[in-house]
Every structure is written in structure tokens, then in C-alpha cells.
Amino acid sequence: MSAPPASRPALRGLRKFLAPRAPQPERCGLCAVVVDEAHHRHLVDTEQRALVCACVSCAMLMEQPGAAAGRFRAVPDRYLTDPDHRLDDHAWEALQIPVGVAFFFRNAALDRLVALYPSPAGATESELEPATWTAVLGDSRLAALLEPDVEALLLRRTDGNCACYLVPIDICYELVGRMRLLWQGFDGGAEARAALDAFFDHVGRRARPVGGEGRP
Known part of the structure; x- marks a missing residue:
């Protein structure tokens, strides 16, 4: 009609x-x-x-x-890794991160480290005592190179191993957005885990060992 x-x-x-x-x-x-x-x-x-x-x-x-x-x-465009730096289970537990992925950056205005991890609600901040940061990551060569506000230390724990990369801060928020979009159920679901694997494969391919050069 x-x-x-x-x-x-x-x-x-x-x-x-x-x-x-x-x-x-x-x-x-x-x-x-x-x-x-x-x-x-x-x-x-x-x-x-x-x-x-x-x-x-x-x-x-x-x-x-x-x-x-x-x-x-x-935001710089460098990806670095430190093959000589290792984090064991005890060190990861000290960070008190409830999931297997987190990133850390130094907020210049607050003059302190901020620890965040992806969740269904977006980027969730985890309180981190300065002494804990120093004990777990402070002696890493990547930590010494980290530029405030624009770079982050990106960590992923899988099967008892923990990989650590220095990356541009924007890709960390890209990861947070992707996980928020794909997350299903309690553990994120198969699609979110596949996207996480692909993301870290990409980061791993781009990352250069720290040492001879500071910025690609």
C-alpha cells in the first residue's frame, strides 16, 4: 500500500x-x-x-x-626485541596481569609507568608499583630505549614463555580495539585467539634484535 x-x-x-x-x-x-x-x-x-x-x-x-x-x-616506527632478556613465571606473576597480553608505557606528564591489557571493555589499566616494574623489566635493554608516551613494551605469555617487544604505541591500541571487537565468552574465543596469533606473528617478523642499531 x-x-x-x-x-x-x-x-x-x-x-x-x-x-x-x-x-x-x-x-x-x-x-x-x-x-x-x-x-x-x-x-x-x-x-x-x-x-x-x-x-x-x-x-x-x-x-x-x-x-x-x-x-x-x-609515533616512531621501530620494532625491537631483546633475545637475551627472559621473563619466567615468577616475574610474570609479579606483574599481576590477569591475561596473557599486556603493554607498558611511560606517561611523561605523570612521570610513571602505565600498565594496560586488552579486555572486552577495551584497554584496562593495572596498578603497577615502581619497585615491581624495576625488578621485572627495569634491567632490560628495551626498557632503557623506551621513549615516553609514543612507545610501549608489549608482552605476551604463552606456554610458560614470555616474549617482549618494543613497539609503537598505536599498534597496542589497535590490538585492544581488535580484541574488543572479536572477544567472545570468558577466554575471548577462537576468532580472537587467531587474531592475536596473527598480530604477534606480524610483530615478530618486524622486530629487530636490539644491539647494533637503536632505530631502524
Whole structure:
């Protein structure tokens, strides 16, 4: 049955809300230019504690000392691992992380380490005493290289072994978002575990042993 004539203008007005919208392109958070979704850079807004998309030019500008009075910091693109550093079960238990994945970064404004882990609710913070951090990870060469706000130590415990990587902070939040989207049941489910395996395979392939070079 067709709509009464009086209602047709209203229906036409509603169509703009009902019709599927084309995805909006990613834009640089500083200059608003459209950026390549697959290859753009990220900045950390240290005031808002948020990631900001950036074009290559703005990201390079924010790498310069004193740029934007230090508010925006470009996220580096280095992946490092330390084959000589080992974490045993006792060390992991001292971190008091209830799942097998966590990442740690130094908040420059608070001048302390922040420990986070993925959960169905997103990134969940775990209280971490400075003495515990020093005892478990403080003597790692990766910890000495860690840049505040923009890099993280990413840990994964599997079958009694613990891998540790120095990575860009944005991929940690990418992992959190992926786990939140895929998580099912108590342990995350098969799809989430498969995505986690693929994620760490990618990180493992990119990571270079720390030693001869600090930044690729």
C-alpha cells in the first residue's frame, strides 16, 4: 500500500538518513588533508592523552625538537626485541596481569609507568608499583630505549614463555580495539585467539634484535 500523499515529503526527507553513507576519508588531525588510510602516521596528543592521525609532512614536523611546544609527539616506527632478556613465571606473576597480553608505557606528564591489557571493555589499566616494574623489566635493554608516551613494551605469555617487544604505541591500541571487537565468552574465543596469533606473528617478523642499531 502506498503512503498517503501528505506523508510523501516527510518520507523523502527521511531517505537521506536511511540511505547508506559513504565512508569518510581519514584526514590529518593538524592540517586536515586527506591521508592514506593504510599508511598514514600517528601523533600522541600529550594533553588529551589521545592518538591523532597525521599526514607524513605534519608527522615529520612534529619530530623536530620543540614543535608544538611538545604537545604532539610523532609515533616512531621501530620494532625491537631483546633475545637475551627472559621473563619466567615468577616475574610474570609479579606483574599481576590477569591475561596473557599486556603493554607498558611511560606517561611523561605523570612521570610513571602505565600498565594496560586488552579486555572486552577495551584497554584496562593495572596498578603497577615502581619497585615491581624495576625488578621485572627495569634491567632490560628495551626498557632503557623506551621513549615516553609514543612507545610501549608489549608482552605476551604463552606456554610458560614470555616474549617482549618494543613497539609503537598505536599498534597496542589497535590490538585492544581488535580484541574488543572479536572477544567472545570468558577466554575471548577462537576468532580472537587467531587474531592475536596473527598480530604477534606480524610483530615478530618486524622486530629487530636490539644491539647494533637503536632505530631502524
